[in-house]
Amino acid sequence: MSTDRQAELAESLERVRTQIRDACAAAGRRPEEVRLLAVTKTFPAVDAALLTDLGMTDLAENRDQEASAKAGEVASMRPDARVRWHMVGRLQRNKARSVVRWADEVQSVDSLRLADALAKAVRAARERGERDHPLDVLAQVSLDDEETARARGGCPLPELPALAENLTQSGDLRLRGLMAVAPLGTDPAEAFSRLAAAREKFLEDHPSAVELSAGMSGDLEQAIACGSTCVRVGTALLGRRGLASP
Ligand SMILES: *Cc1c(COP(=O)(O)O)cnc(C)c1O
Numbered sequence: 718m719s720t721d722r723q724a725e726l727a728e729s730l731e732r733v734r735t736q737i738r739d740a741c742a743a744a745g746r747r748p749e750e751v752r753l754l755a756v757t758k759t760f761p762a763v764d765a766a767l768l769t770d771l772g773m774t775d776l777a778e779n780r781d782q783e784a785s786a787k788a789g790e791v792a793s794m795r796p797d798a799r800v801r802w803h804m805v806g807r808l809q810r811n812k813a814r815s816v817v818r819w820a821d822e823v824q825s826v827d828s829l830r831l832a833d834a835l836a837k838a839v840r841a842a843r844e845r846g847e848r849d850h851p852l853d854v855l856a857q858v859s860l861d862d863e864e865t866a867r868a869r870g871g872c873p874l875p876e877l878p879a880l881a882e883n884l885t886q887s888g889d890l891r892l893r894g895l896m897a898v899a900p901l902g903t904d905p906a907e908a909f910s911r912l913a914a915a916r917e918k919f920l921e922d923h924p925s926a927v928e929l930s931a932g933m934s935g936d937l938e939q940a941i942a943c944g945s946t947c948v949r950v951g952t953a954l955l956g957r958r959g960l961a962s963p
Contacts, residue, residue, distance in 0.1 A: 722763075722764065722767060723767050723770065723771070726764070726767050726768060726771060726954065726955070727771055729953060729954050729955070729956075730768070730771055730773070730954060732953070733753065733950055733953050733954055734753065736937065736938070736953075737751055737753060737937065737941065737948065739938075740937060740938040740941040740942065741941060743938070743942070744941055744942045746941065750946055751941055751945060751946060751947065751948060752775060752946060752947045752948070753773070753775065753947075753948055753950060754775045754776070754777045754803055754805075754930075754947060754948065754949045754950065755768050755773050755775065755776050755777065755950060755951075755954050755955070756776075756777045756778070756779070756805065756933075756949050756950060756951035756954075756955075757776050757777065757778060757787065757951070757955065758777075758778050758779045758780065758783065758784075758806075758951065758958070759783075759958045759959060760955045760958075761787075762786075762787045762790035762791050762794065763794070764955060765787060765791045765800075766790075766791050766794045766795050766798070768954075769791070769795050769798040769800055770795075770798075774798075774799055774800060774801055775800075775801050775803060776791075776800055776801070776802055776803070777802070777803040777804070777805045777824075777949055778802065778803075778804060778805070778806070779804070779805050779806025779807075780806055781804070781808070781812040781815050781816050782815075784802065784804065784816075784819055784820070785815055785816075785818065785819045788800075788802050788819040789819075801821040801822065802819055802820050802821050802822075803820065803821065803822045803823075803824055803949075804816055804820040804822070804823045804824060804825060805824045805825055805896070805930075805949055806825055807825060807870040808823065808825055808826075808831060810830060810831055810834035811834075813831070813834035813835045813837070813838040814838040814841070816835070816838070817835065817838045817839050817842055817848075817852055818842075818847075820852070821853060822852070822853040822854065822855070822893070823835060823852060823853075823854050823855070824854070824855040824857060824896040824930050825855075825857045825870065825896065826854045826855065826856055826857060826880070826884065826890075827856070827857040827858075827859070827870050827871050827872040827880075828872065828880070829879065829880060829883050832854075832880065832883050832884055832887065832890065833883075835852060835854065835889075835890060836887045836889040836890050837889075839851060839852045839889035839890065840889050843889070851887075851888065851889050851890055851891045852889065852890050852891065853890075853891050853893050854884060854890045854891065854892060854893065855892075855893055855894050855895055855896040855928060855930055856872060856877060856880050856881055856884060856892065856894075856895055856896070857870060857871045857872060857895075857896045857897065857898075858871055858872050858873075858874055858877055858895055858896070858897050858912065858915060859871025859872060859873055859874070859897070860897055860898070860899060860900050860908040860909075860911060860912060861900045865900070869898070871897065871898065874915050877915065877919065878919075878922070881919060881922065881923055881926075882922075885923060892923060892926045893926055893927075893928040894926045894927055894928025894929055894930070894946070895912075895915075895916055895919060895926070895928070895929055895930070896929075896930035896931070897909075897912050897930070897931050898931075898933070899931075899933075899936050899939075899940075905935075905936035905939045905940070906939040906942070906943070909931060909932075909936075909939050909940050909942070909943035909945075910943055912929075912931060912943060913943040913944050916929055916944065927946065928946050928947060929944055929945050929946045929947065930945070930946070930947040930948075930949060931943065931944075931945040931947075931948070932945045932948040932949070933948070933949055933950060933951070933952075934950050934951060934952040934953035934954075935952075937950065
């Protein structure tokens with residue numbers, strides 16, 4: 718049964734990789750500059766395990782509870798697989814302690830309060846001897862207007878310097894770069910070029926935080942054209958999610 722699914726996933730993976738290669742060629746970039754994250758939310762752990770069989774190492778989820786269980790299942794199904802789990806969804810501060818147990822990177826850090834909660838959770842885990850390294854994080858910036866930003870998440874651009882400075886100061890978090898989601902119902906190319914301009918300024922202050930997570934199934938070409946180093950792909954790899962899913 719899972720061999721059919723494996724063939725299906727192999728085919729879609731090849732298609733997405735080709736799409737990334739073509740987008741890189743069109744943008745005059747090298748394909749190695751763009752990492753592919755498989756967004757496995759709402760799909761079962763066995764799909765994630767099959768993706769690791771196909772060589773995928775970076776998997777992403779958007780809800781703590783689902784991800785925590787799935788990461789555990791994948792670890793027991795594929796004990797030898799080297800998987801890096803990324804949190805890409807909106808995160809409540811009271812989930813910080815749980816998230817730092819399964820996530821290798823949190824891409825959705827969008828407020829000082831959340832940054833503090835994550836830093837505290839990492840510090841507590843270090844003190845208990847449960848981990849020995851800081852947590853990789855991206856600052857999520859909003860490309861929406863202010864009101865929509867409050868509903869969809871992301872740090873408004875004027876607040877980014879303060880957030881980034883806080884993340885840089887923390888010994889428990891390691892700022893790797895920026896993440897963004899294109900606004901709904903508008904031209905992603907326009908939004909991603911605003912993102913690219915903001916990132917240029919950001920890099921002057923944080924030259925080593927070179928990661929730019931942008932682009933999903935529907936807009937990865939535009940994101941790659943604007944400098945994305947990491948595309949987060951769900952639907953194009955795994956298929957459509959159920960109607961009730963976020
Ligand atoms: C679900 C999700 C994705 C993947 O979206 P697709 O359109 O299915 O590729 C990417 N980023 C975030 C933050 C998501 O929540």
